[in-house]
Amino acid sequence: MSGEVADPTAAAALAQWLRDATRADAVRVTRYARLSGGAIQDNWSLDVEIDGGTLPGAHRYVLRTDAPSTVASSLTRAQEFAVLQVAHAAGVATPAPLLLCTDPRVIGRTFFIMERMGGIAQAHRLTREPALVPDARALVRSLGANLARIHAIRPPRADLDVLPAPAEHPAQAAVAALRVHLDRLEDAYPALEWGLRWCDLHAPREFDVTLVHGDYRTGNYLVDAGRLTGVLDWEFAGWGDPRQDVGWFTARCWRSHGVDLEGGGLASVEPFLEGYASAGGRAVSRDDLTYWQVMAHLRWAVIALQQARRHATGAEHSLELALTGRIVHELEHEALRLMMGVDR
Amino acid sequence: MMTDISNGIDLMATARESLLRDVLPALPADRRYVALMIANAMAIATREADAGDPATKGEATTLERLLASVGAAPDDAALATAERLRTLRRAIKDAIRAGRFDVPPHAEALSAGLLETTRAWVAISNPKALRPVAGPPALHRGS
Numbered sequence: 001m002s003g004e005v006a007d008p009t010a011a012a013a014l015a016q017w018l019r020d021a022t023r024a025d026a027v028r029v030t031r032y033a034r035l036s037g038g039a040i041q042d043n044w045s046l047d048v049e050i051d052g053g054t055l056p057g058a059h060r061y062v063l064r065t066d067a068p069s070t071v072a073s074s075l076t077r078a079q080e081f082a083v084l085q086v087a088h089a090a091g092v093a094t095p096a097p098l099l100l101c102t103d104p105r106v107i108g109r110t111f112f113i114m115e116r117m118g119g120i121a122q123a124h125r126l127t128r129e130p131a132l133v134p135d136a137r138a139l140v141r142s143l144g145a146n147l148a149r150i151h152a153i154r155p156p157r158a159d160l161d162v163l164p165a166p167a168e169h170p171a172q173a174a175v176a177a178l179r180v181h182l183d184r185l186e187d188a189y190p191a192l193e194w195g196l197r198w199c200d201l202h203a204p205r206e207f208d209v210t211l212v213h214g215d216y217r218t219g220n221y222l223v224d225a226g227r228l229t230g231v232l233d234w235e236f237a238g239w240g241d242p243r244q245d246v247g248w249f250t251a252r253c254w255r256s257h258g259v260d261l262e263g264g265g266l267a268s269v270e271p272f273l274e275g276y277a278s279a280g281g282r283a284v285s286r287d288d289l290t291y292w293q294v295m296a297h298l299r300w301a302v303i304a305l306q307q308a309r310r311h312a313t314g315a316e317h318s319l320e321l322a323l324t325g326r327i328v329h330e331l332e333h334e335a336l337r338l339m340m341g342v343d344r
Numbered sequence: 345m346m347t348d349i350s351n352g353i354d355l356m357a358t359a360r361e362s363l364l365r366d367v368l369p370a371l372p373a374d375r376r377y378v379a380l381m382i383a384n385a386m387a388i389a390t391r392e393a394d395a396g397d398p399a400t401k402g403e404a405t406t407l408e409r410l411l412a413s414v415g416a417a418p419d420d421a422a423l424a425t426a427e428r429l430r431t432l433r434r435a436i437k438d439a440i441r442a443g444r445f446d447v448p449p450h451a452e453a454l455s456a457g458l459l460e461t462t463r464a465w466v467a468i469s470n471p472k473a474l475r476p477v478a479g480p481p482a483l484h485r486g487s
Contacts, residue, residue, distance in 0.1 A: 179441075187430060188437035190407065191458045197440050319381050326388055329465035330473040336459045 004033045006044075010107045014046065014063070017106045021099050024053030035062065042066070045116060055098070062095065065111035074235040078102055079162045081112040083211070083237045086159055092149045093142075093221075094230045117230045119222030123256035126223055127265040134226045137271040140263040142228045143221065144275025147249070150231075151242040152280055153211035160211070166239035171203040174244070174295060181302045185309065191332035195298045198339050202291055204241070208282060212240040217254040218264040246276070246284050247292020252334055253300050253327075262289075294338045301331040353393050360386040391468045399464040400429055406457045407432040413453060414444040 005011045011029040019027045031047035044063040050056050066077060075083070077100070084097040096115040104110065126132055133139055155166050167173030175196050182189060182196075214236025222229045248254065250262045250269055258265030263272040273284055308325025310316045350358070360383050368379045404425060411417040411432065418435045439445060445454040466473055 188433040190433055190436045190440065191462050193437045193440045194445070194454055194458055197443075197446070201446065319378075319385060323381060323385060323388075326469040329462055329469045333459070333462040333466050333473070336455060336462060340455050340459065 004031055005029060006033045013106050017101060018048060018050065022050060022053035022055045024050045024056070026051040046113065060116040061098065061113045062116045063111050063113050065107065065109045075237060077110045077112050080234050080237070082160060082162045083234050084114065086153060086157065087150060090149055090153055092231065093146050093228050117222050119224035119229045121219060121222050121232065123219035123254070123265065126218055127256040127258040132223060132226065133266060136267040139223065139226060139228060140267040141271040141275035143264065144272040144281070145279035146228060146231065147216055147245055148276045148279035148281035150213055151210040155209060155239050163238055166209045169203065170207060170209060170241040170244070171295070172200060175200050178298060178302050181306065185305055189332070191336055192298055192301055195294055195335045195339065199291070199295055199298065204291065207241045209239055210242045211237065212242060212245050213237055216245045216249050218256060218266065219254070242282070243284055243288050243292045244295065247289060248296045250289060251293045251296035253297055253331055290338050294335050297331045297335040297338070301328045304328050304331065353390055356386055356390045388469055395468050399468060400425055402464055403461040404429045404432055406461050407436050410454055410457050411435055411439060414439055414450055416444060
């Protein structure tokens with residue numbers, strides 16, 4: 001294994017902390033390097049050799065910490081760690097969470113360590129390279145079943161009391177939260193406003209409240225040898241209407257190159273819903289899909305506007321952020337098409 | 345019209361062609377993404393230079409008509425188009441939140457008007473995302 005230690009001071013502090021946390025005789029950090037991806041969190045690969053203690057042996061970990069700039073409404077690392085522990089214990093395919101460190105003296109910020117899983121996450125590859133996904137229907141089916149296992153986790157739970165209490169009406173609460181974000185921007189967005197009004201007027205009267213992942217989509221899970229290994233990026237998890245995750249996963253804006261494939265850009269929606277039902281997920285109607293896909297486009301548009309604003313205000317000068325602002329128009333357009341029933 | 349010296353739109357388009365043809369193939373795999381982002385930004389800026397003003401004027405006209413239909417047109421005659429559009433967008437936001445467009449025929453008219461204005465902006469930001477709507481405008485035909 002190629003040893004690369006990007007920050008020897010932090011690596012030494014981590015070795016010391018790991019030695020104490022696992023009551024080991026000795027800990028050697030053989031690799032500590034930033035991983036790609038993550039506009040909101042910093043992810044580092046961390047390889048260690050541990051002598052004795054509770055985790056002896058050579059390990060490949062991911063260290064996840066807060067990035068300097070955070071997006072409003074995302075979880076802290078400590079909250080995310082708690083969610084990951086509950087989800088992993090419930091049999092959800094996700095990296096095993098190992099240790100949480102809230103002591104800022106170690107590397108300057110709170111972080112946690114989790115298992116590093118194999119596989120590819122990039123949506124643009126998974127939706128364009130058939131060799132990576134030889135049986136797309138089977139993969140999408142397992143993604144549906146896996147989501148149902150997340151949604152089987154329901155409040156109240158003492159081990160998730162770090163999460164904000166569930167809203168009385170999740171859809172209306174989502175609309176209200178998006179309006180708050182829109183009101184912090186310079187300009188007004190008529191199509192997003194009309195979409196939110198539509199979501200308010202068509203809010204479901206009946207709903208379950210479960211754990212929702214909040215960013216369950218192609219690009220946020222790992223696929224190894226064509227199979228799902230683990231779901232990543234739990235920073236938007238919380239209590240909500242489970243159909244929010246179904247709408248997000250199936251929304252056109254997350255299908256990458258598989259734009260006409262409603263099952264995450266990989267297959268039709270049917271195997272996804274079959275898998276979801278097979279693991280206990282409640283039935284999702286065509287109208288439910290439309291409603292939560294509209295919500296998905298509105299939510300992504302608001303996040304994109306926040307990201308664009310980070311560039312526009314000079315907080316973080318970035319071509320990628322500037323271009324993210326330019327996707328808002330197609331998200332608005334897609335939401336309108338869905339509302340008007342001219343699309344799916 | 346033929347001119348002797350390239351205008352800004354032609355310069356940008358030609359520079360983009362050169363980036364994609366002469367620079368992109370020589371880049372290592374992990375830098376190609378950056379070059380493609382630059383090419384995308386240049387394409388958007390080129391299309392905006394060409395179609396941004398008509399899109400701004402078109403949206404302002406549409407929003408003004410929609411606001412007038414619910415009796416909520418702001419008094420903004422003195423403003424330049426771009427600033428007028430910002431005012432109109434704020435006015436329509438307020439009218440939407442106040443429920444002025446909730447009922448027929450205002451709801452259908454607003455949906456159709458906004459579909460048209462967003463379409464003009466998508467034609468600038470990402471024309472590949474535009475797909476034809478089958479048949480004549482089919483409003484609220486249900487899903």
